[in-house]
Amino acid sequence: MPAEAAPASSATLPDLHLDLPDADLRHRPGSPGLRRTQLALFGAGLATFLLLYSTQALLPSLSQGLHLTPGQASWTVSAASIGLALAVIPISALSERFGRTQIMTASVFAAVVIALVLPFTDSLAVLTTLRGLQGVALAGLPATAMAFLAEEVHPSALAPAMGLYVAGNSIGGMSGRLLSGVVAGAYGWRAGLAAVAVASLLCAIAFRVLIPRARCFRPGPVNPRALWRTVTGHIRNPLLSRLFALGLLFMTVFGAVYTVLGFRLVAAPFNLPQALASSIFVVYLVGTVASALSARVGARLGRRGALYVAAGTTSVGLLLTLPDSLPLTLIGLVLITAGFFTGHCVASAAVGRTATTGRAQASALYLAAYYLGNSLGGSVGADAYHAAGWNATVMVALAAMVLALGVTAYGSVSAAHLRRAQATALG
Structure with a gap:
């Protein structure tokens, strides 16, 4: 999600579009430095998204191995999301003082070290605690990586470089679920976690070897008071607060569905093997297409029109998963994924346009709400499934979409009132 430069008084988080005097030093299209930056x-x-969602696909196996309910097992996903959500603002702010590369390196290797320990845990409390710490470690990557790109890459090459970074996020999110689930189906959940840890270690080493030395970064002070003023100002902004809520609500649906779906598919009447159930996460690639099309939908229908379409598409998809039919469930999952990514892209882009100052802080607040929604959806959705089955999980997700439609409708009414007030004033 793009963000632009904050004023100097609130320069406590990395911003994405900087007016640098060192523009001639930035990596241009076709340069070796750009290729290394993109690959790194x-x-x-x-690595980030391999690790963040490493336990999601193997929750049924994890539940069986540690004798957990779906709700208890879901905390291994939720804890990482909560850790990232709580730490993304303060840890990203540290990159202003200590440097982007240093923070990213420390973050990814700390998360990998924790990943290497996870297969040896034998209790939910230890596993959940380590996953929470892993989320905190991973918080140093998302905003910092985007800031590094904006500082070190020439504007003419920034869009494709950012696109490749986001592609790594998307592919990591899918492949982490696939890798852990398939390996767990054959060798157990510990082997699934070990496979993800090794793959992430290789990615982390590649990052450190390839990342070029920063040439445009200038360290600055971390000002907690300025950060607090900027953050609270964004929270008090009615439009921004609605966008944060929409990010949370859309991610609540996504977290609930993708956390619980594995339990449903390995149980009756589907009775799919763990490895086959995990392959369902290939549908995640639908999000790549939906993300690319979301800008067109927004341009044609407007922001609120696109949000109505996104919430409606997600709701229809949820309803299609209610019958015990694998083809309908797959179609429903495609619609849920497309609707989620459309809503997320539209809302996150609107945050960058709405925040006239402190855009990096606004982006970080959106990410915090987004990952809290993932935790909320995964935990509540799994508890609902344990209590009353898949239909209860769908009801939780539909409730989130009803709230999202309500938030959007409130925005439509507020905009209409504002237009009438402006027309009256001009008349």
């Missing part, structure tokens, strides 16, 4: 941050994005 692709690896970093891949």
Whole structure:
């Protein structure tokens, strides 16, 4: 999600579009430095999302191995999301003082070290605690990586470089689920976690070897008071607060569906093997297409029109998963994924346009709400499934979409009132 430069008084988080005097030093299209930067941050994005969602696909296996309910097992996903959400603002701010590369390196290797320990845990408390710490470690990557790109890459090459980084996120999110699930189906959940840890270690090493030395970074002070003023100002902004809420609500649906779906597919009436159930995460690639099309939808229908379409598409997809039919469930999952990514892209882009100052802080607040939604959806959705089955999980997700439609409708009414007030004033 793009963000632009904050004023000097609130320069506590990395921003994405900087007016640098060193523009001639930035990597241009076709240069070796640009290729190395793109590959390095692709690896970093891949490692981040390999690790963040490493336990999601193997939750049924994990539940069986540690004798957990779906709700208890879901905390291994939720804890990482909570850790990232709580730490993304303060840890990203540290990159202003200590440097982008240093923070990214420390983050990815700390997360990998924790990943290498996870297969040896034997209790939910230890596993959940380590996953929470892993989320905190990973918080140093998302905003910092985008800031590094903006500082070190020439504007003419920034869009494709950012696109490749986001592609690494998307592919990592999918492949982490696939890798852990398939390996767990054959060798157990510990082997699944070990496979993800090794893959992430290789990605982290590739990142560190490839990342070029920063040439445009200038360290600055971290000002907690300025950060607090900027953050609270964004929270008090009605439009921004609605956008944060929409990010949370859309991610609540995504977290609930993708956390619980594995339990449903390995149980009756589907009774799919663990490895085959994990392959369902290939549908995640639908998000790549939906993300690319979201700008067109927004241009044609407007922001609120696109959000209505996104929430409606997601809701229809949820309803299609209610019957015990694998083809309908797959179609429903495609619609849920497309609707989620459309809503997420539209809302996140609107945050960058709405925040006239402190855009990096606004982006970080959106990410915090987004990952809290993932934690909320995964935990509540799994508890609902344990209590009353898949239909209860769908009801939780539909409730989130009803709230999202309500937030969007409130925005439509507020905009209409504002237009009438402006017309009256001009008349």
